[in-house]
Structures are given as structure tokens and as C-alpha cells.
Amino acid sequence: MISRYTLGYALLFAFTAWVNQYNVWLTLPPAAIHQWRQADGAAIAWQYSQHLDFFEPRICNLFYTGNTHAIGELPLLYWLSGLITRYWDFPAYPLRWIGLLLLFAGGWAFGWMILQITKRPAMSALGSGLLLTSPILAYYGPGFLPDAPGFCFILMMMACLCQADRRQSLGWLGVAAVFGALAVLLKLSMAIIPLALVSAWILGKRQKQWPTASIWSNRRSVWIIAGAGIIVLGFRWWIAAYNTMHQATYFLTATRPIWNYDLSFIRETFGMIGRWGLPAFASAGIYLACLGSLLLSLKHWKSTPFIYRKIMAFTTLGSVAYILLWFRMLREHDYYFICLLAIPALLLLNGFRLAIPRFAEKRIVYALGLFWLVGIWHNHYILSKRLHLAFHPETSQNLAPDAFWPAGRLAEAGIPASARVLCPQDPSPNIALFALQRQGWTAYNFGDRITADTLYKYQTNFGLTHLALRDSTLYSPLYRQFFPVKVFDARGWYLYAR
Numbered sequence: 001m002i003s004r005y006t007l008g009y010a011l012l013f014a015f016t017a018w019v020n021q022y023n024v025w026l027t028l029p030p031a032a033i034h035q036w037r038q039a040d041g042a043a044i045a046w047q048y049s050q051h052l053d054f055f056e057p058r059i060c061n062l063f064y065t066g067n068t069h070a071i072g073e074l075p076l077l078y079w080l081s082g083l084i085t086r087y088w089d090f091p092a093y094p095l096r097w098i099g100l101l102l103l104f105a106g107g108w109a110f111g112w113m114i115l116q117i118t119k120r121p122a123m124s125a126l127g128s129g130l131l132l133t134s135p136i137l138a139y140y141g142p143g144f145l146p147d148a149p150g151f152c153f154i155l156m157m158m159a160c161l162c163q164a165d166r167r168q169s170l171g172w173l174g175v176a177a178v179f180g181a182l183a184v185l186l187k188l189s190m191a192i193i194p195l196a197l198v199s200a201w202i203l204g205k206r207q208k209q210w211p212t213a214s215i216w217s218n219r220r221s222v223w224i225i226a227g228a229g230i231i232v233l234g235f236r237w238w239i240a241a242y243n244t245m246h247q248a249t250y251f252l253t254a255t256r257p258i259w260n261y262d263l264s265f266i267r268e269t270f271g272m273i274g275r276w277g278l279p280a281f282a283s284a285g286i287y288l289a290c291l292g293s294l295l296l297s298l299k300h301w302k303s304t305p306f307i308y309r310k311i312m313a314f315t316t317l318g319s320v321a322y323i324l325l326w327f328r329m330l331r332e333h334d335y336y337f338i339c340l341l342a343i344p345a346l347l348l349l350n351g352f353r354l355a356i357p358r359f360a361e362k363r364i365v366y367a368l369g370l371f372w373l374v375g376i377w378h379n380h381y382i383l384s385k386r387l388h389l390a391f392h393p394e395t396s397q398n399l400a401p402d403a404f405w406p407a408g409r410l411a412e413a414g415i416p417a418s419a420r421v422l423c424p425q426d427p428s429p430n431i432a433l434f435a436l437q438r439q440g441w442t443a444y445n446f447g448d449r450i451t452a453d454t455l456y457k458y459q460t461n462f463g464l465t466h467l468a469l470r471d472s473t474l475y476s477p478l479y480r481q482f483f484p485v486k487v488f489d490a491r492g493w494y495l496y497a498r
Contacts, residue, residue: 001115001119001121002112002115004121005111005112005115005121005124005125006108008121008122008124008125009107009108009111009124009125009128009129011125012125012126012128012129012132012372013104013107013129013132016129016132016133016138016376016379017100019376019379019380020138020379020380020383021383021384021387022100022142024387025096025142025387026091026093026096026097026100026142027091027092027093028093028096028390028401029042029092029093029401029404029434029435030042030144030431030434031389031390031391031399031400031401032386032387032389032390033139033334033386033389034145034333034334034335035393035398035399035428035431036427036428036429036430036431037144037145037333037335038143038144038145039144039428039429039430039431039434039435040059040072040144040250040428040429040430041078041095041144041145041146042093042095042144042430042434043059043060043061043429043430043433043434044057044058044059044071044075044078045077045078045079045081045082045085045094045095045144046060046082046085046434046437047059047060047068047082048075048078048079048081048082048083048085048086049081049082049083049085049086050082050086052079052082052083052086054075054079055238056069057069057070057071057075057078057079057242058070059250059429059430060429060430060433060434060437060438060439060440061250061429061430061433061439061440061441061442061444061445062420062439062440062441062462063247063248063249063250063445064247064249064445065246065247066461066462066463067246067247067248068439069242069245069246069248070243070246070248070250070251071239071242071243071248071251072239072250072251072253073146073185073186073187073188073239074146074182074185074186074235074239076182076185076186077095077098077099077146077149077186078095080094080098081093081094081095081098085407089407092406093144095143095144096142096143096144097142098149099140099141099142099143099144099148099149100141100142102141102148102149102152102153103132103137103141103142103148103149103152105152105156106151106152106153106154106155106156107128107129107131107132107152107155108128109152109155109156109158109159110127110128110131110155110158110159110345111124111125111127111128111129112124112159112162113158113159113162113349114127114128114348114349114352116162116166117349117352117353117356118352118356120361120365122365123352123361123364123365123368126365126368126369126372127348127352127368129372130285130286130289130348130368130371130372130375131286131341131344131345131348133282133283133285133286133372133375133376133378133379134281134282134283134286134341134344134379135279135280135281135282135283135378135379135382135383136148136280136281136334136335136337136338136341137151137338137341138379138383139280139382139383139386140335140338145335146186146187147186147187147189147335147336147338147339148335148338149186150182150183150184150186150187150190150338150339151183151187151190151338151339151341151342153179153180153182153183153186153190154179154180154183154190154193154194154342155345156179157176157177157179157180157183157193157194158176158193158345160172160173160175160176160179161173161176161197164176164215165215165216168213168214168215169215170215170218170220170221170224173215173221173224174224177224177225177227177228178228180193180194180228181228181229181231181232184232185231185232185235185236187338187339188236188253189322189326189336189339190339192315192318192319192322192339192340192342193315193318193342194228195314195318196310196311196314196315196317196318197311197314198225199310199314200307200310200311200314201216201225203310204216204306204307204310205217207306209306209307250429255325255326256325256326256327256328256329257324257325257326257327257328258323258324258325258327259324260328261327261328266327269327269328269330269331272331272332273330273331276334277330277334277337279378279382280334280337280382281334281337281340281341282341282344283374283375283376283378283379284374284375284378285370285371285372285373285374285375285376285378286344286371286375288371288374289348289351289367289368289371290344290347290348290351292351292355292367293347293348293350293351293352293354293355294347294351296350296351296354296355296358297312297347297350297351297354300354304350304354308350308353311346312346312347312350315342315343315346316343319340319342319343322339322340323340396425396470396471397425397426397427397428398431399431399432399435402491402492403435403470403491403492403493404434404435405435405436405437405491407437410436410437410438410488413488413490414487414488415436415438415466415487415488415495417438418465419438419440419465419466420438420439420440420441420462420463420464420465420466421433421436421438421439421440421441421464421465421466421467421468421495422440422441422442422450422455422458422464422466422467422468423436423440423441423442423443423468424442424443424446424450424467424469424474425443425469425470425471425474426442426443426444427442427443427444428442428444429442429444429445430442432468432470436468436493438466440464440466440468441458441464450478451478452478452481452482455478455481455482456482459482459498465497465498466483466487466495466496466497466498467479467482467483467495467496467497468493468494468495469493469494469495469496470492470493470494471494472489472494475494475496479496482498483496483497483498484496484498485497485498
């Protein structure tokens, strides 16, 4: 069954990748929606290719201290990307390929869980394929952000927990704990499902739901779970201490709770979530399948096993708490919704469990096939619009792919690797600097308040050497005073030197 499921899943994944135009996306630098946050991750990965010390992550922005050291999450994927770039120099953007591999593995793990419930390979492949029609998962999967890889690790953790339960294996429980820790370290919000699982497990122990001989009653399971928690807390402490030591001000983890805002702002935010967030969160096919699963779950709630009920209840409560605490971020940052895909994933798993004894197999397969087709169309529509934005940015502050320079080309044009560049048109910390593959400063650091004193100070104290503009008409008398020599004009860039 597993080989037939894997073959079916691989075919569906390949078709989905073709429809999503991954052959184009995988060749692109940070582009389209949320290029700002993408460039931050890409900058860390690029810096690792220059300095491969795992415990010294850096970005391109030099901040106010001339220090590039900063980190927001466990830099494992960035380090792997930097390793590939340093020693193989292929592909152009390894982070996208790493994300694609994890997306394949996470989707396979989800389908494997369905297979354990249904024993039907075709049904399992369609179920996993349906989850992959989530536009935010499809868009950010082969990308530069840690959210989609974090969710894929959550799916792998859940599959390992199922295997641990089936085989009563502490080894598989340990593997699940590792995947869970990786997920939370990549993105703190991924803790929703692990916390729900631990809460359900603790409640089950108190109510004596676990047989004495079960691994869930074994004392060693406590140590495994506690060990994962200690690893997470240890790395989170390191991240906070690292940013404090280097006075990094960009990577903030503060909440943005709903009670900090007035009623009109809250209404407006919910309107934005409805117009843009929900269509990108899940495809129409996923919404239809989840609606059916929800109706079945509500109808048969009392007959649902204890562990299913508690995990779903705790996950729902955790998701509500997350929305309330990070409310402001959900206004424009659709990738903050990725952790909430745990809800449709759990709904679909329970829906399969309830549908199998109640409906004919053909009826379920036909319904799933219809949902998948609707989902594929929905997903293609969203990703096509984003691919258009990649090549035709809405504002001049975002960069098209041809503005990103291949490695070494800028040095050949006379801009040394040691150059420190000011990019006054870029409101983000890293987009323009990563495009030029240089360190320096942007409008993120100064806004429009760049003065002669500022330029003198940064040239004198921090070694500012070049000015980079996308519009040569902005080459003002102030800039001429400090960067009198034009040294470069290509790909829409105008570079001037001291």
C-alpha cells in the first residue's frame, strides 16, 4: 500500500508543481508578496555562504553599529543553503529547493497518516494533494521563509507520533520530538499543535486514558518530551542573547494583541483578513472538504475517541489565543496564517476516520477528486497573480528578478566585496543589499532623514564607500558631495563612489 500511495502522491505532487509553475519560482530570488521578509532569510543564507560558522548568523544590513549579526529563528535551513552555495554553487537559490523537498516530505507524511486510517492509497494521495492546494503553503513552501518548512516538520512530527503509537515505540516518539522541536525553533507559532498534544497527553494521564503498558504511560516518554522542550528553550535563549549582544534591532518577537487597537481598526483588520487572508489561507477545495469534515465531527462528537476530541479542542483554543495575541500581524502578513493550517489538517484526518465506515469508497474518492480539482484551480489563480507581481512589482520599492546580481558579477564591474553601500530608496533592511550582495544601509535605518552629518559619520566611522540608486534623478547635490564618482550603470542600478 505504501508504494502505491507514494507513486500516486508523487504524480499528484509533480502535477501540482507544474500547475504552480515551480520551474519558474525555483529560479527566482526573493520576489512578489512579502519580498521584505524573504530577503531577510535570503541574506542570512548568503552570508552563511561567506562565513559558514553556524553560531555566527549575519544579515546584509549593518544597523546603527556597523554590525551585521542578527537572527530571528533557528538558522539551520539558512546554514544548509549557505553550505550548498559555498561548495557546489548550484542551484542559484538553494533555500527554495530545500523548502520544496520539505514540502514533498510534509505532504507525504500527511498522506501516510490518512493511509493508516483508510487503508486506501488513492484516497490518501488525494487527501495529501488536497492539503497542498493551500495557496500560502504552495507559495511559501519553496521559498525563503521558515513558516512553511516549520509546518511541514509539524506534519512529520504527527506522522511519527502515529507510528510511535502503532508500534509502541519510544524511538519513534523521540523522532517526533525532534521534528516538533525543529518546527517550533523555525517558527514559534508552530508550538500550537505540540502544546495541544502535550496538553491532551497530560489530561489523558490524569483521567487514566492510557493503558499501563502503553508508551504514553512510560516514564521515559516524559523525559523525551521534556528534552525537546529544553532544546527549544535553550535555542530561544541563545537567539535572544545573540541579538542582545550584537544590539540587533530588527528581529522582534513581540506580540501585537487585539486589545491594543480600537474598534474601527479591528473591524478594518477583519475585513482585510476576509478579502485577502482567507482566500490565500486555503483553497476552495480545502474549505469544502473541511466543511464536510466539520459536519461529520460535530454530528459524531460524542463517539469520537478521547484523544481526537482533546487535541482538536486544544488546537482550536491555541489558534484563537494566537489570533488574539498576534492580531496586528495577521492584517498584512499572510504567512502568519501558516501555523493555523493545523486546524484543516486535523479536521481532514478526523473526517477521513468518520467517512470511511459511513460512505462508499467510490463516493469519497469522487468527492476528493472534485475538491482537489477545485483546489488546484484556486491555487493556480492565486500563484499566477503572485508570479505576475514578481516580474511586475506594484511599487518601485520592490525589485524585479533582473535587479538581483549573480555572484561575482558586481566585483567584475569594479565594486569590491568589501564595499559598504547605502541604498536610500529601499525601506527594507535587506532587499537592495541582497540584490547587490553587499553589506550596508538602507532607508530602513534612516528613513528620509539622511543629512550631511549622517553621511560624514558613516563614511568616517563605518567605512561607507558607495551609493546605490535605482533612479539617477535622485542623485542630489548632497550625494554628489560625498559620492562624486559614477562607477556603475547596469540592470537599473546607478552606483557612485567616494
